Amino acid sequence: MSETNSAAETAAPHRYTAAMAAEIEARWQDFWDADGTYEAANPSGDLAGEPAEVARPKKFIMDMFPYPSGAGLHVGHPLGYIATDVYARHQRMTGHNVLHTLGFDAFGLPAEQYAVQTGTHPRVSTEANIENMKAQLRRLGLGHDKRRSFATIDPDYYKWTQWIFLQIFNSWYDDEAKKARPIAELIARFESGERSVPGSTRAWSELSAAERADVLSEYRLAYASDSPVNWCPGLGTVLANEEVTADGRSERGNYPVFKAKLRQWNMRITAYADRLLEDLDALDWPEAIKLQQRNWIGRSEGARVDFPVGEDAITVFTTRPDTLFGATYMVLAPEHDLVDSIVPDAWPQGTHALWTGGHATPSLAVDAYRKQAAAKSDVERQADAKEKTGVFTGAYAVNPVSGEQVPVFIADYVLMGYGTGAIMAVPAHDTRDFAFARAFDLPMRCVVEPTDGRGTDPAEWDDAFDSYEAKIIASANDDVSLNGLGVVEAKAKITEWLEGRGIGEGTINYRLRDWLFSRQRYWGEPFPIVYDEDGVAHALPESMLPLELPEVDDYAPRTFDPDDADTQPETPLSRNEDWVNVTLDLGDGPKRYRRETNTMPNWAGSCWYELRYLDPHNGDKLVDQDIERYWMGPREGMPHGGVDLYVGGAEHAVLHLLYARFWSKILFDLGYVSSAEPFHKLFNQGMIQAFVYRDARGIAVPAAEVEERDGGFWYQGEKVSRVLGKMGKSLKNAVTPDEICAEYGADTLRLYEMAMGPLDVSRPWDTRAVVGQYRLLQRLWRNIVDETTGETTVVDAEPDEDTLRALHKAIDGVGQDMAAMRFNTAIAKITELNNHLTKSGGAVSRSVAERLVLLVAPLAPHIAEELWRRLGHTDSVVHRDFPVADPAYVVDETVTCVVQIKGKVKARLEVSPSITDAELEALALADPAVVAALGGAGIRKVIARAPKLVNIVPA
Ligand code: ANZ
Numbered sequence: 042m043s044e045t046n047s048a049a050e051t052a053a054p055h056r057y058t059a060a061m062a063a064e065i066e067a068r069w070q071d072f073w074d075a076d077g078t079y080e081a082a083n084p085s086g087d088l089a090g091e092p093a094e095v096a097r098p099k100k101f102i103m104d105m106f107p108y109p110s111g112a113g114l115h116v117g118h119p120l121g122y123i124a125t126d127v128y129a130r131h132q133r134m135t136g137h138n139v140l141h142t143l144g145f146d147a148f149g150l151p152a153e154q155y156a157v158q159t160g161t162h163p164r165v166s167t168e169a170n171i172e173n174m175k176a177q178l179r180r181l182g183l184g185h186d187k188r189r190s191f192a193t194i195d196p197d198y199y200k201w202t203q204w205i206f207l208q209i210f211n212s213w214y215d216d217e218a219k220k221a222r223p224i225a226e227l228i229a230r231f232e233s234g235e236r237s238v239p240g241s242t243r244a245w246s247e248l249s250a251a252e253r254a255d256v257l258s259e260y261r262l263a264y265a266s267d268s269p270v271n272w273c274p275g276l277g278t279v280l281a282n283e284e285v286t287a288d289g290r291s292e293r294g295n296y297p298v299f300k301a302k303l304r305q306w307n308m309r310i311t312a313y314a315d316r317l318l319e320d321l322d323a324l325d326w327p328e329a330i331k332l333q334q335r336n337w338i339g340r341s342e343g344a345r346v347d348f349p350v351g352e353d354a355i356t357v358f359t360t361r362p363d364t365l366f367g368a369t370y371m372v373l374a375p376e377h378d379l380v381d382s383i384v385p386d387a388w389p390q391g392t393h394a395l396w397t398g399g400h401a402t403p404s405l406a407v408d409a410y411r412k413q414a415a416a417k418s419d420v421e422r423q424a425d426a427k428e429k430t431g432v433f434t435g436a437y438a439v440n441p442v443s444g445e446q447v448p449v450f451i452a453d454y455v456l457m458g459y460g461t462g463a464i465m466a467v468p469a470h471d472t473r474d475f476a477f478a479r480a481f482d483l484p485m486r487c488v489v490e491p492t493d494g495r496g497t498d499p500a501e502w503d504d505a506f507d508s509y510e511a512k513i514i515a516s517a518n519d520d521v522s523l524n525g526l527g528v529v530e531a532k533a534k535i536t537e538w539l540e541g542r543g544i545g546e547g548t549i550n551y552r553l554r555d556w557l558f559s560r561q562r563y564w565g566e567p568f569p570i571v572y573d574e575d576g577v578a579h580a581l582p583e584s585m586l587p588l589e590l591p592e593v594d595d596y597a598p599r600t601f602d603p604d605d606a607d608t609q610p611e612t613p614l615s616r617n618e619d620w621v622n623v624t625l626d627l628g629d630g631p632k633r634y635r636r637e638t639n640t641m642p643n644w645a646g647s648c649w650y651e652l653r654y655l656d657p658h659n660g661d662k663l664v665d666q667d668i669e670r671y672w673m674g675p676r677e678g679m680p681h682g683g684v685d686l687y688v689g690g691a692e693h694a695v696l697h698l699l700y701a702r703f704w705s706k707i708l709f710d711l712g713y714v715s716s717a718e719p720f721h722k723l724f725n726q727g728m729i730q731a732f733v734y735r736d737a738r739g740i741a742v743p744a745a746e747v748e749e750r751d752g753g754f755w756y757q758g759e760k761v762s763r764v765l766g767k768m769g770k771s772l773k774n775a776v777t778p779d780e781i782c783a784e785y786g787a788d789t790l791r792l793y794e795m796a797m798g799p800l801d802v803s804r805p806w807d808t809r810a811v812v813g814q815y816r817l818l819q820r821l822w823r824n825i826v827d828e829t830t831g832e833t834t835v836v837d838a839e840p841d842e843d844t845l846r847a848l849h850k851a852i853d854g855v856g857q858d859m860a861a862m863r864f865n866t867a868i869a870k871i872t873e874l875n876n877h878l879t880k881s882g883g884a885v886s887r888s889v890a891e892r893l894v895l896l897v898a899p900l901a902p903h904i905a906e907e908l909w910r911r912l913g914h915t916d917s918v919v920h921r922d923f924p925v926a927d928p929a930y931v932v933d934e935t936v937t938c939v940v941q942i943k944g945k946v947k948a949r950l951e952v953s954p955s956i957t958d959a960e961l962e963a964l965a966l967a968d969p970a971v972v973a974a975l976g977g978a979g980i981r982k983v984i985a986r987a988p989k990l991v992n993i994v995p996a
Contacts, residue, residue, distance in 0.1 A: 055831035057822035057904070062786025066903040070182060078919050079184040081140040084671045087658050088188060100137040101672045102129045103651060103720075105689025105697070106144045109170035109192075110151055114177045115775040116794070116806060117729035117768045121688045123791050124726060124800050124864065126183045128686065130899035131859040133184075134923035140672060142185045142654050143178070145171050145192040149643045150293060153564040156596040163564040163596065167194060177778060181787050182902050184919065189657045193646030198653060200587035201663050202645050203569040206263060207580045209707055210570070213260035214312035221312075221710035227260055254577040262309045262707060263558065265578060269458070270557060272301035275603030277610060278561040279303060281642065282554060283696050289421060299606040306568065306639065308556040310703045314338050317702055323680050325722040327801075333694040339552025344536045345461065346545040350383050350438040350449065358460030358550055361467065362539070363523060363531035365442045366516035367488035368465035370478070371449045372431065374457040375414040380407060383436035383449065395481050396433035396448070403435030407451060414453040422453040429454060429477040440465075441544050442518055442535070452477060460550050468505065475505035489528070490514045556700065558642060561598040563590070563613040565640030571625065572635045579627055579634070590640075591620035614638040647697050648704040651684050651719050663713055673716040682716030691725040698723070724862065727803035729794070731768035731776070734761040744774035765805055776808060788901035789815040795864035795900060817872055818904055821897065824878045825890050825908055833890075833911050840886040847877040848889050849930035855896050856923060864900065871896055887912065892924040940965045940991045947974040958985040965991040 055061075073079060082090020102125050107118065122143065129141040152163035152170075159166075171192055191198050212221040230236040231245040238245055238256060248256070258264045270279040275296025284292050291298055310317075318338050321331050343360035348371060355371060373380055384403045400406035410432040414422065431452025440447050447465075454473055455464050468478035468485040478485055485499035490513075491506045497514065513531045516523040521538045523531040539545030559568075567588045569581040581588060591614065599611040615621060615638035624631050649663075655672050656664045675682040683705075701719045709717040734747045734754055742756040747763075754761050768775055781790045792814035797804040827834050840848065851874035858867035874893060878885050885893075891912055898905035898918045909918040935951040938961060948970040952961060962985040965971055971993070979996035986992075 053828035055826060055828045057819045059783070059785055062788060062818075062903070063783075065907045066180075066182060066782075066787050069903050069906045070179060072906075073184070073917075073919075074187070076917070077188075078917055079141070080186050080188060081138055083656070083665075083668050085667050086656055086665050088656075097136055097138040099672055100129070100132045100139045100686070101651075101654075101684045102132065102139060102141045102686045103654070103684045103688070104143055105687070105693060106146050106647070106650065107174065108146050108149055108151070109167060109174045111155065111166065111170050112770050112775075113170075113173055114778055115768050116778050116781060116790070117731075119178070119181055119183075119778060120729055120794055120800075121690075121726040122178065122183055123181065123794050124862065125686065125688050126181075127791070127795060127864055127899045128859065128862055130184055130902060130919065131856075131923060133919060134895070134899065134921060135856075135860075136922070140186065140189070140654065142187065142189040143183070144190050144650055144654070145174070146643075146647050146650075147171065147192040147194040148565045148646055150562070150564070153562060153596055156564070162592075164194065167192075180782050181778060181791065184902070189654045191653060191657055193650065196587040196589055197660065199566045199646065201653065202566050202641070202649070203581075203586050203588060204583060204663065205649060205704065205708070206566075206641070206645075207569055207583070208711055208713075209308065209704075210261055210263040210578075210580055212262045212707065212711060213257075214262060214309065216312075219316070221262060221707050223711070224257060224261060228257070231256075249575075251575045251577050262312065263306060264309065265304055265306050267302050268305050268307060268555075268557065269300055270303050270305055271298045272303065272606070272608075272610070273298045273603075274601035274605050274608045277598035277600035279305060279557065279559065279610065281557045281696075289417075296603045301606065303610065306558040306637075308558050308703070310556045310699070311551060311553055313703055313706055314340065314551045314553050316706060317699065320681055320702075320706075320718055324683075324718060324720070325679075326720075327691075327723065327725055330691065330694045330698070330723060330725065334699060337553065337695040337699065341550045341552075343548060343550060344532075344539065344545050345548050346441065346465065346539060348438040348441060348447070348465065350379075350436055353379060353382065354544075355379060355438055355449065355463050356461045357463045357465045358548070359465055360550075361470065361528075361532070362535045362545070363513055363516075363526075363528050364467040364470050364488050365440070365465065365535055366523070367467045367469050367486045368440050368447060369445075369468060369484045369486055370447050370466045371438050372452045372455045372464050372466055372477070373434070373449065374455045374462040375407075375411045375451045375453060376457045377451070377462045379463075380434060380451060383434055385435045388433075388435055389437070392433065392435070393482060396450075398432045400432075403433070406432045407434060410451060414451075417453060422456065429473065429480050431477065431481070441539070441542075442516075442521070444518070448483070450477075450481070458554070459552070469499045469502075470505050470507050472505045472507065475499075475502075486515065488513060488516050556703075558645075559639035560642050561610040561612040562640050563593060563596045563598075565643065566645055567614065567640055568637035570637040571623065571627075572637070573632065578637075581625075582627065585625075588636075590614075591617050593617050612638045612640075614640065644697060644700045648701045649708070649719075651687075651701075652708075652714065663708075666713075666715070670715045673714070673719075675715065679721040681718035681721070683718040683721035686722050686724065687720035688724045688726055690728070724801065726800050727798070729768055729797075729806050730765050730803050731772070731774040731806045732763050733766040733772045733774055734763050736761050741771070741773045744772075745776075768806060776806060781808070781811060785811055785815045786818075786903075788818055788904050792817065792868060792901055796868045798865055800862055800864060814868075817868075817875060818901060820879050821875050821893070821904065822908070824875060824885050825894070826911065833913075834884050835887040835890045835912065836884040837887055838884075840889050841881075844877065844881060844886070844889055845927075846930045846934075847874050848892060849926045849928075850874075851896060852892060852924045853926035853931045856926070859899060859923075868900065871900075894918065895921055895924050936988045938965070938987075938989055938991060940968060940971055940993065942971070942974050942993045942995065944992070947971055952988050954988050956988045958987045961985045961987045961991055965993065 104122050104125050129139045133139045147167045152167045155166050156163045211224045213224050213227050215222045271285050272279050273291045273296050276291055276294055280291055285298050286292050289298055321334060341360050343358060344362040345356050345358055347354040347356050384407055387402060388397060398406045431450045434449045434451055436449045437446040438449050466474040468474040469487045470489050487497040487499050489511045492511050495502055509528045513523040513526050523535060536547045567590055569586055569588050570578050572578055593613050596613055598613055601608040621636050623634055625634050652664045656668045673682045705719040706717055708714045732744060734742050734744055736742055736759055742761055746756060748755045754763050766772055778790055793811045796814060825833055851870045854870040855867045894905050894908045906918050932953050936954050938950040938952045939946050940948040948968045950964055962983050981996045982994040984992040
């Protein structure tokens with residue numbers, strides 16, 4: 042029998058239906074908005090509340106904010122928002138001052154591309170999308186403090202993004218103090234002579250303004266430089282490494298990406314590499330994400346070693362200086378600067394035929410090979426482990442420990458952008474070198490004694506031996522011996538030896554690169570930078586912020602033939618001459634300047650948004666310091682401070698999360714905030730997946746129109762295949778929250794999403810299963826409200842023992858589950874309690890009904906608020922205390938204990954499973970049946986075996 046049939050609805054006008062849910066939900070949403078129910082109080086400032094309010098412990102709960110796309114939300118998007126809302130509501134009910142709100146990450150390419158296609162200003166389409174998304178989210182009953190919401194495109198938000206940029210521009214990293222300091226302090230040191238001008242014998246005062254700017258550029262944490270960049274002619278923009286796919290194409294648009302040198306803004310994130318690594322330890326983040334950050338930063342300890350070649354020396358970076366005696370050849374990256382100067386005119390006598398690539402001279406061989414390498418991306422160059430290509434340069438270098446002549450090759454498995462772009466090759470102990478040496482018939486020498494019985498002759502091996510747990514052999518010259526040492530000791534010893542002779546030094550290398558911060562786009566934050574006639578960059582004063590985006594006719598950067606590497610970016614802002622060329626007084630009288638015409642990358646706005654939530658209307662400061670300290674300051678267990686809970690997708694493991702951490706640390710160093718980390722606890726929610734149905738040609742068909750029959754799936758009479766995939770428009774399987782809200786109500790949708798499984802695992806959406814949660818709410822309603830009169834049916838009588846146990850067990854379990862974000866099991870426990878009440882029949886005790894409503898409130902806040910008020914309360918359920926379990930009722934079910942006298946059962950006792958032998962003995966002896974059976978006889982012995990058996994031996 043269907044519970045949603047319309048006959049039943051007419052028969053019972055007070056029944057919980059979708060129509061009733063819609064009415065209740067809209068009514069309470071309006072009330073909450075008008076009442077400011079979710080507004081969180083600051084300790085001071087314009088959002089300050091009662092002192093008592095801020096005396097409660099705080100909880101700052103945050104979601105990764107959405108990009109307001111034109112497609113709107115599907116049911117997968119709000120999974121995390123519902124989860125944080127449930128958690129926040131539970132925290133509010135357990136005595137916390139909860140800050141929970143949501144803003145919009147609204148600069149970015151989709152709006153710009155839409156603008157390019159349609160001529161609509163990106164602000165217009167973005168704001169419309171925001172409005173649409175806000176309405177969709179409001180329908181879900183999320184308890185956000187709306188006074189604190191904003192979008193990154195709001196000028197009074199990006200004013201501060203620009204302001205932070207200026208702080209970064211005006212700072213340098215002091216390696217001794219290990220922190221950022223104002224650049225003015227560095228200038229003062231140059232002026233006073235405390236620091237000499239690097240690479241020059243002249244005094245600071247003798248340098249021109251442009252020369253000084255160049256020197257400072259080497260220190261500033263935001264600096265412009267001619268950097269090798271990923272230039273994508275097809276998009277007309279440069280891309281960060283992170284935006285380039287493994288096969289060397291643009292993540293967006295899939296165009297070829299080329300290496301080019303362009304003047305670009307960079308952020309010196311590498312200065313923070315060590316702190317970004319170290320501070321990870323104290324963060325409560327998933328280990329997998331920490332590991333991705335560690336790998337991204339890629340710290341390697343090793344040494345730089347010089348190998349003389351003619352007058353020059355090749356400096357290599359190696360993590361295994363202990364294997365130096367085994368270095369039998371060298372490899373330079375094909376682009377390495379030294380290549381041209383070491384190449385001789387002719388092949389040396391007796392050069393191996395394999396090494397020349399069939400070319401008549403070394404320079405012909407090198408040129409040909411360089412062309413071949415340039416066509417490959419870094420990833421392609423490193424990927425093919427087996428097939429190693431390269432060519433001999435014709436030059437020999439000297440191994441500085443053995444004095445041996447070693448041939449120098451160029452090969453694409455050595456990358457220019459890592460270490461020094463040159464390696465010493467130790468084929469016996471490095472897999473790549475081993476493959477290369479085999480291909481080119483190069484000598485190998487074993488210098489780390491194999492522990493796997495393979496012997497010490499590499500000619501007989503199938504692969505390199507690369508253990509760290511072995512002893513060094515065959516590694517001595519007249520001056521130093523590593524023989525018999527372990528790898529770690531050998532590294533230390535040889536590094537010291539090299540340092541002593543000035544031919545090497547211990548060093549740390551990082552995979553992390555500085556963050557390329559310029560984009561050739563319109564829809565981003567303009568840089569608050571102008572250039573004078575000498576090309577020197579000047580910061581705009583704070584009074585000129587925000588520097589707003591000018592109106593332009595054409596939003597597109599100029600794009601080029603995707604395959605034409607010899608092109609240069611041309612930005613939309615550069616075409617607006619009136620905006621670009623300005624006369625400004627920057628303190629030394631009016632002068633002509635030219636504005637920077639790049640914009641900031643999309644990541645900028647999300648690097649600090651948690652701070653703006655705290656003090657959203659502050660026009661004088663980034664954030665008030667007391668307010669920041671209250672919400673984000675360090676606490677017991679969170680030494681770097683930060684947001685208490687940050688929920689979002691695991692795809693942001695390295696980009697957003699690394700950049701935001703970096704900005705936090707700069708603001709911390711400069712004294713603007715007390716938290717050195719933005720997000721103390723991170724939680725990655727799983728994905729809501731959906732079935733994708735495809736026809737015989739592999740084209741996705743509308744999932745909603747697919748029928749299931751005869752064990753197969755059919756669309757318009759044609760058999761289709763089904764696989765689990767992402768939900769979205771392009772796969773024609775998107776389900777919107779609006780549809781589900783219309784059919785069942787927001788409370789049902791919330792419950793369904795939370796009940797689908799543990800929050801951190803991905804789960805398949807199944808519209809047909811949503812009704813299960815709808816029924817739970819209908820039964821909850823029926824347990825409290827008379828469906829004919831609409832009056833509550835609760836009674837004041839005390840609940841029976843069974844019900845008390847069911848209630849307190851539920852309270853105990855649900856409370857623990859909510860605190861640990863196990864919402865699926867919390868729902869299971871609520872369902873169990875509700876079913877218990879349904880099965881018991883009869884009216885429900887008020888005390889049980891009220892506590893049940895409080896348990897439901899975080900998950901299904903609308904129905905809970907409605908029932909709470911119908912139960913006679915005049916205050917909101919939102920700020921009520923979450924129920925506390927009575928431990929006496931929480932113990933598991935009782936067990937039956939058998940009491941025997943002389944081996945015969947005389948009584949059965951219902952006891953707690955945790956009862957002690959002594960308690961059980963006392964209970965048994967007091968039982969009337971036992972007293973009667975003993976008939977006054979004395980007792981010789983009692984054997985109690987808690988909790989199941991008592992045996993009494995009468996005297
Ligand atoms: C000799 C050696 C012997 C090495 C051995 C390894 C094992 P990680 O740990 O990733 O930092 N290398 C250095 N620069 C390179 C470049 N530009 N392109 C490709 N490879 C490069 O790797 C450092 C090691 O990778 C270095 O240590 C170097 O090879 C290689 F048994 O030097 B090694």
